[in-house]
Amino acid sequence: MTTIDIVASAALIIGSLMSLLAGIAVLRFPDTMSRIHAATKPQVLGIMLLMLGVGLRIGSPGVIGMLVLIVILQFVTAPVSAHLTVRVAFRNARGRTTDGGEEREIGAGAHRGRRRPGPDGTGPRRGERE
Numbered sequence: 001m002t003t004i005d006i007v008a009s010a011a012l013i014i015g016s017l018m019s020l021l022a023g024i025a026v027l028r029f030p031d032t033m034s035r036i037h038a039a040t041k042p043q044v045l046g047i048m049l050l051m052l053g054v055g056l057r058i059g060s061p062g063v064i065g066m067l068v069l070i071v072i073l074q075f076v077t078a079p080v081s082a083h084l085t086v087r088v089a090f091r092n093a094r095g096r097t098t099d100g101g102e103e104r105e106i107g108a109g110a111h112r113g114r115r116r117p118g119p120d121g122t123g124p125r126r127g128e129r130e
Helices: 003-028 032-058 061-092
Strands: none
Touching: 003 032, 032 061
8 A cells, every 4th residue: 555545545534434423413413503513614624535535546637626626616515505504593593582581583674563763863764654
C-alpha cells in the first residue's frame, strides 16, 4: 500500500463515521436546533472526506472534477436546507410561549389584525382606514 492509499482509506473511514454519527444525532437529539446542527456540519464534513478519499483512490481528472462539484453543491445546499427547516420549525412554534405569558404571534404577518401607527406615530399608516 502506498501513502495515498492509506490517506484515502483513512478519509473514507472518517468520512463515513462522520456521516453515520450525523444521522444518529438527527434521530437522537431533542430539539430542532440541535438536529439541524447535527444534520449540516458533520454531514458536510463527512461528505467532503468521502469525496477526498474516493478522489485519491481513483485519481482520474474527470472523476475528481465530479467529486469537487458534489462537495461544492453540498456546501451550497446544506445551509439553505438548514435555514428552511429552522424557519418551518419557527413558524410552527408561533404563538407558543414557555414563560407562561400571553400568546403572541412571531414572524412575518404578525401585525395582521392590529392597528399600527403611521409615520408620525399618531394615526393609521398611509392607505389604511381609520
